[in-house]
Amino acid sequence: MKLNNYKYLFGLESGFSVNSLFLICSCLLSMFPILSFGIRSILIAVWGFLGILCLIKNYSFPRIIDKTDKFIIAFLSISFVFLIFSLLYTENIPDGVKRLLRMFPIVLIPTIFYLNKQVFTKQRIDWITNLFCLSVLVFVIYQVLCLGFNFDILTNDLSIAEIKRNNLHHLSNISQDQIQQVKIRRLRNFITKLVDSHPIYQGLWMSFVIYFNYHQLKFRSHSVLQKIVKIFIICLMLFWMVLISSRMPLIATFIAGIMTMILFKYYNLKKVTLLGGIFLGCFCILLVTLKPIQTRFIEILDNIFILPTTGNDIYNYNSTNVRVGIYYCSGIVAKDNWLFGLGIGDVQENLSNCYDQKIGAEIYQWKDYNSHNQYFFFLLSAGIVGLITFLMFLIFLIKKTFLIEKSVLFYFVLISSIVFITENLLSRSDGVLFFSLFVSLILLSTNDINKCHETLDG
Numbered sequence: 340m341k342l343n344n345y346k347y348l349f350g351l352e353s354g355f356s357v358n359s360l361f362l363i364c365s366c367l368l369s370m371f372p373i374l375s376f377g378i379r380s381i382l383i384a385v386w387g388f389l390g391i392l393c394l395i396k397n398y399s400f401p402r403i404i405d406k407t408d409k410f411i412i413a414f415l416s417i418s419f420v421f422l423i424f425s426l427l428y429t430e431n432i433p434d435g436v437k438r439l440l441r442m443f444p445i446v447l448i449p450t451i452f453y454l455n456k457q458v459f460t461k462q463r464i465d466w467i468t469n470l471f472c473l474s475v476l477v478f479v480i481y482q483v484l485c486l487g488f489n490f491d492i493l494t495n496d497l498s499i500a501e502i503k504r505n506n507l508h509h510l511s512n513i514s515q516d517q518i519q520q521v522k523i524r525r526l527r528n529f530i531t532k533l534v535d536s537h538p539i540y541q542g543l544w545m546s547f548v549i550y551f552n553y554h555q556l557k558f559r560s561h562s563v564l565q566k567i568v569k570i571f572i573i574c575l576m577l578f579w580m581v582l583i584s585s586r587m588p589l590i591a592t593f594i595a596g597i598m599t600m601i602l603f604k605y606y607n608l609k610k611v612t613l614l615g616g617i618f619l620g621c622f623c624i625l626l627v628t629l630k631p632i633q634t635r636f637i638e639i640l641d642n643i644f645i646l647p648t649t650g651n652d653i654y655n656y657n658s659t660n661v662r663v664g665i666y667y668c669s670g671i672v673a674k675d676n677w678l679f680g681l682g683i684g685d686v687q688e689n690l691s692n693c694y695d696q697k698i699g700a701e702i703y704q705w706k707d708y709n710s711h712n713q714y715f716f717f718l719l720s721a722g723i724v725g726l727i728t729f730l731m732f733l734i735f736l737i738k739k740t741f742l743i744e745k746s747v748l749f750y751f752v753l754i755s756s757i758v759f760i761t762e763n764l765l766s767r768s769d770g771v772l773f774f775s776l777f778v779s780l781i782l783l784s785t786n787d788i789n790k791c792h793e794t795l796d797g
Contacts, residue, residue, distance in 0.1 A: 357396050358458055361389040365452075365459075369467040370474040371772045372544055376535070379768060383444060390451035397457060411782065412450055414735060418728040419446050421721040422683050429682025438683055442765050444775045452779035459783050468780065472551055475544045476572060478534065479579050485533055492529050497521055520657065523584055530583055539762050540769035542588025543754060545576040547777075549592060550599070550750045557605070591757035593618055595750050603746040647700035662761070664700065665708050668693035669715045680722035686710070689719075709766065713759035716766070736781055743784045751777045 364386040371379055422439060429435045452459070459467075486492065501521055527538055534541075552569040555561070561569070580589055597615055599605075646667060647660045672681070672689050681689055687707055694703035710716050718726040733756055740749035755764065755774055764770030 357389060357392050361386070361393040361455070362458065362463060364389055365463075366466060366470050368448075368772075369471040369776060371776075372471070372474045372478045372536070372769075376768055379772065383447070387447060387451055390455055393458060394451075394454050397455070408454065411453060414732065415449055415453075415778075415782075416446050418717065418721075418725060418732055419443075421725040421728060422717075425680055425682040425721045425725070426684065427682075428679065429684035431682075431684035431688060433684070434687070435682060435684025438766065441768070442771055444771050445765055445778075448772075448775035449779045449782055453782040456783055464780060464783055467776075468551070471544075471776065472548045475548050476575075478536075478541070479545065479575060482530060482534060483575075483579065486526075486529075489529070492526055493522065501525070527583060536769055537767075538583040538585045539587060539758070540764070540767065540773070541583065542580050542585025543591075543758055543764070543770070544773060545580050545585075546588045546592040546595075546754050547751055547773075549573050549576045550596060551747055553596075554747050587758050587761045588754070591754040594757060595753035598753060599746050599750045602741075603744075603749070605746075646698055647702055649699050649701065661700075661702060661708070662711060664694065664698050664703070665690075665711050666715075668697060669710045669712065669719065671697065673715060673718050676722070677718065678722050680718065680720045680725060683720040686716070686719045709763050711761055711763060713763050713765060716763050736778065739781050739784075743781075745781075745784055748777065748781050748784065752781075 364382065367374075368382055368386055371382075374382065419439075419442065422442070426432055426435050426439075497518060530541075531537055552572050556566060556569050580592075597618075600614070645660045646664045647657075668690055671693055672686075676689075680686075687709060690710065691703070691707060694700070694708065710719060714726060714729070717729045733752065736752045737749065740746075740752060758764060762770070764774060
């Protein structure tokens with residue numbers, strides 16, 4: 340195939356202009372799951388510069404931003420602006436600036452995409468979405484293969500080092516639940532070190548890929564081979580989410596999937612109820628047959644209202660009661676600073692002080708535990724106004740997805756909003772890039788100037 344044919348395939352212009360370079364960088368940006376953090380930072384800087392050049396090149400300068408654009412950009416930025424404003428009364432300004440820089444893509448990426456909306460045709464946006472899904476598939480397959488070559492991670496007995504590190508007694512006195520708990524940690528630590536990405540963020544990406552492939556199976560015609568491939572991708576994503584114990588993304592997948600099907604009227608209530616029953620039945624089967632899932636489920640039921648106790652023995656803490664302690668302290672600190680918040684630079688210090696004074700468990704001294712809730716983060720950082728503006732932004736996105744009738748993008752907002760309950764997604768590169776990328780696609784799909792720019796049919 341000639342070079343020009345490849346350019347046409349990717350929706351590029353005939354020559355390698357600024358537009359073409361910007362589009363190439365946009366496609367590379369969508370493949371962030373397989374890029375290192377250093378490459379991501381460089382790519383964002385280059386992409387942003389090319390986006391500004393592209394904007395100036397394609398429009399006469401006085402008409403770059405019209406009234407509608409100003410409104411969209413202002414609405415997109417308002418919650419971030421309140422975080423910046425909180426620097427005026429925060430004491431730890433360096434930490435606040437560092438956190439703002441980490442979150443800056445949430446404003447930069449959608450703004451650059453939106454202001455260059457004329458460049459992004461339906462074909463180009465489809466490529467961006469498909470390349471993201473492809474990169475997640477490559478990302479998961481790589482981990483599965485690495486685990487296959489290191490399968491003893493799942494089968495080996497606990498080592499002496501693990502027994503000591505988890506403060507357990509002699510192996511003969513350790514229950515099977517405790518052994519499974521340590522093995523789950525072992526697997527998650529292996530995966531995190533292998534790809535430098537937490538299972539929660541992986542689960543969020545995979546959740547989107549699952550629904551995207553399901554949506555294509557339902558609403559687009561495919562050959563038998565293509566259908567088999569897409570079913571394989573869905574099953575692989577579900578398998579990996581279960582294996583790495585990505586609990587909240589699994590819950591979000593179930594809730595968001597059912598709600599999307601109901602609200603977009605893909606099925607009537609009877610079929611949705613049947614589908615929900617099937618999903619619930621599958622979960623019960625997994626709960627009975629897979630010990631790691633059973634262990635996690637029992638852990639949640641037994642510790643949902645219990646705080647970790649003093650000491651670092653494994654009997655005193657687990658992932659559930661550690662989170663209970665985090666939310667307990669987040670509530671205490673928020674109650675005392677609900678109006679204006681603490682300022683973005685002082686949130687972590689105040690939470691750490693609460694862990695030490697109100698709970699006293701040693702596990703909170705091992706590392707800094709943030710609020711593990713994006714809504715709490717905005718409340719603690721910028722007060723009630725910061726939280727309200729963030730909620731308004733999410734409502735704005737949901738409303739837009741209904742107006743443009745894009746169920747895939749509605750599903751994205753819903754799974755993100757659900758996982759926000761247990762994670763500060765916008766505080767890490769994996770989360771902020773995912774959220775920023777698909778917020779951008781929502782804004783691009785609302786282009787009223789050229790309806791052919793819409794994407795993600797259905």
